[in-house]
Amino acid sequence: MYIYIVEKNNFLLKENLANFSELEFVNEIPNSNYYFVYDTDGLSFIKDSTHPKEALNLDFLTGAVDWRMKRASHEGNIKKALGKSDKQLLIFDSTAGLLTDTLIFLSLGHKVVAVEQSKILYSLVKDAVSRAEKKIPELKNLILINDNSINAYKSISKDFDAIYIDPMFPISKKYIKKSGKIESIKKILELENLKEDSQPLIEIFLDTNYKKIIFKRPLKQRNIYSNINYQVFGKTTRFDIFL
Numbered sequence: 001m002y003i004y005i006v007e008k009n010n011f012l013l014k015e016n017l018a019n020f021s022e023l024e025f026v027n028e029i030p031n032s033n034y035y036f037v038y039d040t041d042g043l044s045f046i047k048d049s050t051h052p053k054e055a056l057n058l059d060f061l062t063g064a065v066d067w068r069m070k071r072a073s074h075e076g077n078i079k080k081a082l083g084k085s086d087k088q089l090l091i092f093d094s095t096a097g098l099l100t101d102t103l104i105f106l107s108l109g110h111k112v113v114a115v116e117q118s119k120i121l122y123s124l125v126k127d128a129v130s131r132a133e134k135k136i137p138e139l140k141n142l143i144l145i146n147d148n149s150i151n152a153y154k155s156i157s158k159d160f161d162a163i164y165i166d167p168m169f170p171i172s173k174k175y176i177k178k179s180g181k182i183e184s185i186k187k188i189l190e191l192e193n194l195k196e197d198s199q200p201l202i203e204i205f206l207d208t209n210y211k212k213i214i215f216k217r218p219l220k221q222r223n224i225y226s227n228i229n230y231q232v233f234g235k236t237t238r239f240d241i242f243l
């Protein structure tokens with residue numbers, strides 16, 4: 001994997017990219033269809049060199065994520081899914097992705113272990129966390145892991161209050177095109193040859209000794225699992241809760 005270095009002040013970069021075995025740091029645009037760029041905005045990923053402006057860069061300090069974190073107390077559906085409790089919960093986010101949902105859990109005062117299988121997504125998230133941690137103190141309650149979440153869950157063996165599962169939805173090509181971030185995640189998973197788990201994550205976690213599973217689904221998808229205890233409905237998605 002190439003990393004085009006624009007910003008020379010990059011002492012944290014190597015640490016955030018630790019999970020790549022082959023890395024080539026270059027000082028000009030590499031001759032590759034996809035590559036990382038490191039500049040004053042931190043780490044970005046170019047998934048298609050013919051569209052370098054569509055780079056994926058995460059910033060938790062501005063924009064929609066920052067707005068949602070500051071208004072986390074208004075996240076009624078996530079709060080209902082977590083349930084009423086005054087205590088700080090320990091949540092296992094099995095599908096960290098771009099970390100948005102985990103950032104809401106953290107903003108609500110909880111602790112999170114978040115696991116992402118993609119090395120590219122993990123590196124982008126790790127870099128964004130490094131840039132944000134001085135301004136978002138809740139990030140001290142986050143452990144971020146780059147692994148398959150089943151492996152990570154088995155090796156941690158902590159007593160989690162909730163397991164959160166937000167798999168990629170089977171969504172239309174039209175929707176993917178409209179949602180740039182989902183399109184980027186899809187493309188990145190293809191580049192890394194990360195196929196869907198042979199057995200859905202939900203089924204594997206339903207077989208564990210869980211306290212609560214929160215399973216995010218498209219609103220209208222039919223129930224496949226009969227032992228749902230309650231559901232929380234949003235505008236386009238819902239949470240199926242297993243106790």
Ligand SMILES: C[S@@+](CC[C@H](N)C(=O)[O-])C[C@H]1O[C@@H](n2cnc3c(N)ncnc32)[C@H](O)[C@@H]1O
Binds near residue numbers: 115194197201
């Ligand atoms: C829809 S995205 C999750 C979005 C995330 N909730 C957010 O707020 O940004 C699904 C993510 O789960 C990851 N994933 C799927 N199966 C996984 C597994 N078995 N272990 C770790 N990560 C997994 C995918 O790589 C993808 O990044």
